Amino acid sequence: MRMTVIGSGYLGATHAACMAELGHEVVGVDTDPAKVEALSAGRAPFFEPDLEPLLRKHTETGRLRFTTSLAEAARGAAVHFVCVGTPQQPGRPAADTSAVEAVVEELAPLLAPGAVVVGKSTVPVGLAAALRRTVLAGGAEGADLAWNPEFLREGYAVEDTLRPDRIVVGADRPETVEVVRAVYADAVSRGTPFLTVGLETAELVKVAANSFLATKISFINAMAEFCEATGADVVDLAHAVGYDDRIGHRFLKAGLGFGGGCLPKDIRAFQARASELGLGRSVGFLGEVDEINTRRREKTVDLAHEILGGRVSGRRVAVLGAAFKPDSDDVRDSPALDVADQLYLRGAEVTVYDPEARETARRHSPRLSYADSLAAAVEAADLVLLLTEWAEFVAMDPAAVGDRVAHRAILDARNVLDPRAWQEAGWTYRGLGRG
Structure with a gap:
């Protein structure tokens, strides 16, 4: 499956490499040119056990590549994982969701018919519904949004992505759920619980x-x-x-x-x-x-x-x-x-x-x-x-x-x-x- 992974921090870089390991064609997107250059060369910009071998393996084969251009990456992709950060707001306890909102806003008009945007960032309850409205307003026939929270432990992120203890998918349409199920077909076939909510x-x-x-x-x-x-x-x-x-x-x-x-x-x-x-x-x-x-x-x-x-x-x-x-x-x-x-x-x-x-x-x-x-x-x-x-x-x-x-x-x-x-x-x- 052709997909993008938007954001190349701890979550995004690991998710991109692991999706390539599962056989998908992956384009990682990040606004930081230096990070994109490092990842394209198979180097992780942070320490995470077992990640760099996967990056090298799949950037060398061409199954995984990175770019700063969301428009280029989105072309023809069936699934778009949103993995940007939601840090604490300066001086306030609330999460800063501006990066997530900006990505979905930019992505919506670029979607191919039937494409699914899959949020993995941790967001306050209620935001996904608003982001889904943005996706639907983008005009791509059959496009939709699902939410698929991550449960990664730093130090075990590769293992947790390839062999998760559960997969949770939030979506309004059954056909959207099936697209996400296909992404994780390997884990599902091994008996990983797949929860639809x-x-x-x-x-x-x-x-x-x-x-x-x-x-x-x-x-x-x-x-x-x-x-x-x-x-x-x-x-x-x-x-x-x-x-x-x-x-x-x-x-x-x-x-x-x-x-x-x-x-x-x-x-x-x-x-x-x-x-x-x-x-x-x-x-x-x-x-x-x-x-x-x-x-x-x-x-x-x-x-x-x-x-x-x-x-x-x-x-x-x-x-x-x-x-x-x-x-x-x-x-x-x-x-x-x-x-x-x-x-x-x-x-x-x-x-x-x-x-x-x-x-x-x-x-x-x-x-x-x-x-x-x-x-x-x-x-x-x-x-x-x-x-x-x-x-x-x-x-x-x-x-x-x-x-x-x-x-x-x-x-x-x-x-x-x-x-x-x-x-x-x-x-x-x-x-x-x-x-």
């Missing part, structure tokens, strides 16, 4: 799922606050609670909290849209979810201050991790980088090391110092902070790291290290919610 439900699925996950994370972090006050251990608590199969262990992991380009802005945009609809009280708890998440960052900074004996200024602090999660170079709303910045503002000499996010972090926080290796980051450190749970950090040898630091003190803000092993190696070990 209304446009409004499709819009809500992503924000509802992210709100639930954020709530679960903040719940266990609220329990961490109780553990810190009472001497209980939140890791043991979560382990015991998670055996209830109604709850489960996934996302029940206390630590520094969530970040990135989805969960924080999605729960804020959900609250903003609820308020517009007069339903603010229905999701009012999400405000506390967000607040708990923010408090974990403040707690980490305060605990670092305590470990350093109440004097941060001039002390050398090694920060391990800058990305908001491992296997990504995304530093949007990163808890790790936020903590590093706060310690810098308190006067600490902060050195950050991240296996993949050094350059994105440097662009975001140029005032911090950055190391090219774990060994260089911890050299002569008074305190080591583990803030992103990269495998390299989880596997650290406490004795080897101890030979490089000035003081054997570590704050494990992700609760991924073995406290006993580090304590036996002479370290002062602290974790969040561990008494």
